[in-house]
Amino acid sequence: MHAHRVTFLLLLLLPASPVLANLDVHPMRVHVDAGRTSSIRVHAQSSRTQYIRATVRQVVAPATEDEHEVDAPPGDASAIAVTPGMFALAGGGSRLVRLIALEPVTEETAFRVYFEGVRAADADAHTETNETASATIGVSLVWGVLVNVLPADGQVAMQLAQGRLHNRGTLRLGIRRIEQCVAAVCSTHDIERSVYPGAALALPFQPVAGARLRVHYRLSRDGYREHQQTLLP
Structure with missing residues (x-):
């Protein structure tokens, strides 16, 4: 699904620099309820210290x-905050990064939080680190995590x-399949598409x-649980 794809960007920097080891980020998709927090864990895949920056x-x-x-938007004007936004990741270690819902949203809104390695000299002065840590990067993978921020009182509609399924509610519909039944005869159409509010x-x-x-769909907050709703053309 287009909106659910995992985003990997390959950054080519100075070829003379050492290569920054890969990261492992999990999960690659999360949701944040209004007034709540969620979390992402970043794992190091090498023995070298890395400096990681998160951008939204x-x-x-x-x-x-x-x-x-x-x-x-920066700071409190954004719907979400990532903390810490910059951190040192010890070799073989992991770090829990929290996502905080700041501004309320009126309908489900999608963000991507990118995690990328940066040079030690680019790390923020407040980054948690130590004097012996060193990390330079030549080729680095940037991981993009899809984050869905949910409204306080989300509605499904x-x-x-005219041959289109309109999302009139305030929550994303993860359409799985649609069954069309005439009398007792039904045909199933697999779709696997997200339809956001207003689309x-x-x-x-x-x-x-x-x-x-009969529309079969999932909601962001319910994981793999399926819902269904019957409509008449």
């Missing part, structure tokens, strides 16, 4: 052809119109008059 970008028009990212999904089939459409 907001995903605009997620899961559509127009999806793109913009810099998230969907509508069929619409073009159905891969033509709804039949008098049929019942």
Whole structure:
């Protein structure tokens, strides 16, 4: 799914510098409820100390052809904060990074939190480190974690119109499949697409008059639990 893809960016820096060992970030997708926190764990995959910086970008028009990212507002103006935003990661160690919901959102909003290695000289003065730590980078992977911030009172609402499934609610719909039933005969269409509030999904089939459409979907806060709703064309 377009909006759920794992983002890996390969940064090519000075070829004469040593190579920064890879990181392991888990999970690659999280949600944050209004007024709550969530967490991501960053693991080191080498014996060398690394300096890690976290940056936040907001995903605009997620899961559509127009999806793109913009810099998230700094500080309290942003919907989420990442703490710590810069830290030293000891060789073979791990660090728990917390995501904090700051500003309330009126509908589910997508962000990506990027974790990348930086040079020791670029690390913030407040970074937790020690005098013997050293880390330089030549080639580094940047990990992008998809973060969904949820409204306090999220609502599910969907509508069929002109062969499209419209999300009229305030929560993302992780559409899994749609069954079209005419009398006792049903056909199943696997879809696997996210539909964010205000967006619409073009159905891969033509709804039949008098049929019942059973939509199977997931919500960000419910993990793999499936929900369903029946609609009439």
